[in-house]
Amino acid sequence: MMKVGIYGNGNAAWTLGQALKSKSEIQLSVSARDPEKGSALANELGVDFIPESEVETSGLDVLILAISDGAIAPTAASFDLVDTLLVHTSGPTPMDVLYNGSEKVGVFYPLQTMSKGKDTDFSQVPFLLESDTEDGLTLLKKLATLLSSDIREMSSVKRLALHASAVFVNNFTNHINAIATDICAKYNVPFDLLHPLIDKTAEVAKSGQASESQTGPAVRKDRITMMAHQSILSPSENEIYRLLSEHIQNRHETEL
Amino acid sequence: MMKVGIYGNGNAAWTLGQALKSKSEIQLSVSARDPEKGSALANELGVDFIPESEVETSGLDVLILAISDGAIAPTAASFDLVDTLLVHTSGPTPMDVLYNGSEKVGVFYPLQTMSKGKDTDFSQVPFLLESDTEDGLTLLKKLATLLSSDIREMSSVKRLALHASAVFVNNFTNHINAIATDICAKYNVPFDLLHPLIDKTAEVAKSGQASESQTGPAVRKDRITMMAHQSILSPSENEIYRLLSEHIQNRHETEL
Known part of the structure; x- marks a missing residue:
């Protein structure tokens, strides 16, 4: 069982949450800066809400920052994760900005626009993955395989x-x-x-x-x-x- | 029977010639600056070649300048037609440049790229027509109707x-x-x-x-x-x- 947390409450958080919530291989939870909006999304998805202060002790395998590009670096910097793989879902943002928040980082980028309230069929959507370790990459591949048949590794510059x-x-x-x-x-x-x-x-x-x-x-x-x-x-x-x-x-x- | 002359020997002349040659309502001929290339195209189409010097006395109803945009004005100016409707097939060229060559002018513009040696199905191609007289427009509509079901009047500026x-x-x-x-x-x-x-x-x-x-x-x-x-x-x-x-x-x- 993989413990996956989604951080955010907007379009990407909602869409990825919808796609991941029913996978039996995953125990999904939601976190967010705003506890009210975060709990609301967690309720909507029928999964647990983890308050921001408890993320570090929650034993998550992966924390997916599904937030706007400009919020990624400051949000990452507010964490101090060790065993949790911290990833973002952004095309233009380099992986490096995540190192302030965790010792293990990566990117989980679905090449698709996502809108809240509109179920996205990810089965043909390319997932572009990046991680600095083999373990991280293996974990992200395992996660992406649950959603799509098109999985590719790609560096930040590419x-x-x-x-x-x-x-x-x-x-x-x-x-x-x-x-x-x-x-x-x-x-x-x-x-x-x-x-x-x-x-x-x-x-x-x-x-x-x-x-x-x-x-x-x-x-x-x-x-x-x-x-x-x-x-x-x-x-x-x-x-x-x-x-x-x-x-x-x-x-x-x-x-x- | 409408007497139609195509002036030119390039892509547009070839393509329009192919489309018009077998219409029973039309007696088609070819003219060109270069008599050798013009005769070759006439032969290829199986229609008469009219030397440039005889165009004015040939009794054509319509002369279609199927030549490059830049050649239209100087070529028109080399004629002195009275009863022949002089038209070009160019999108960006105003109708006015033809007045140097005839008292009756118009535009017969198929919105399509044309390549020699590649038969063009004009049936769905919009023909954009313009003329300064009702008679001219009637003649061009009659001609266009033989080729396409999409015929529209359009001014030079449009x-x-x-x-x-x-x-x-x-x-x-x-x-x-x-x-x-x-x-x-x-x-x-x-x-x-x-x-x-x-x-x-x-x-x-x-x-x-x-x-x-x-x-x-x-x-x-x-x-x-x-x-x-x-x-x-x-x-x-x-x-x-x-x-x-x-x-x-x-x-x-x-x-x-």
Whole structure:
């Protein structure tokens, strides 16, 4: 029986709690800075609540910090654990920040957004694991195996690179798509005309051939079309248009 | 019987020629600046070749300039047509540039990439039409109806806005995806981990909710994560990271 504590009361704590509570291999408990909210989550999950002051003597095998990225380092520093493996669930946060809180540390990162109240099927979600010891890694693998069939080891720097890449393919692309939506709305053009192109763009991205597949006026150095586009864009849209066009040209000049 | 001439010998001329040659309502011919290449395409399609010097006396109802964007204005200016409707097939090019070549002008723009040697099924492809007269529009609708069930009128400025939007959702997004591919390659991270996120991004874009769905460190003002990302990016990647993050923050500050 593995004694697992989840620390937190937000989206990630709720979602991981839901997924772990019924596993017979696990004795789950909840801790949190705020005892009221922590007890509420423990009640909701039907598991024990461990007050923060008792975490160190509770004999947990693993304590999962399921809290916001910025809270991880200060929260870890408030513990002084010896035999409990202290892990976080964050993509961009290095494992090292946990050493202030325990002698044994690791990362238990499910590559998925999690929302409270929305059951997450983790069975296909990649779990990216890291630990400084074989024992720690074995423990995390055992835990992840209960939830998913896709388990991978990944160092903090690789996980950070993955997270930065995710910012590009999701957050930045999303902003670019929002601008296109604005332009169509401003000129009363049906945005659905672009749907096939959006699908095609995603398909090319997944093939890994985005760079080789670059098209458009920038890579063609079609200045007339670029000037025509710029004439209808807002100053803010133009700033992005110019920078990205310049980068596309630089990239493809270097390659030629 | 509609007498239709295609002017050009490249991808668009070949593809439109293939689609139009067998329509019984049409008598198709080919013209081109280069008589050798033009005759070759006419032969390939099994239709007549009309030398450039004879276009004006050939009694064509429509002459379709299926040539590169930059060639449209100078090519149009080399004609002096009266009864022939002169049209181009370009997204970003205004209709006006054709007035130097004919008294009757229009646009016949299939929203699709066309490649020589690859038959294009136009049946679901939107044809965006424009003409300055009802007669011209009627003629273009008749022609488009032979190829597609999706026919829409669109002004030059709207078509330009659509084309600029396409540059954002395809060309710029593609460049952003190429950068993500680079980052993963540099840190030896499996890019396929990002496939679900790429699909999700496209799905959100098609819902028209990109702006409302913005997530990530920039919109959260998570400076620690942004600095961590920037520490592993190249100078060129950082320039894009900074600009897009700044624009995401500005957009969402204004909205709050």
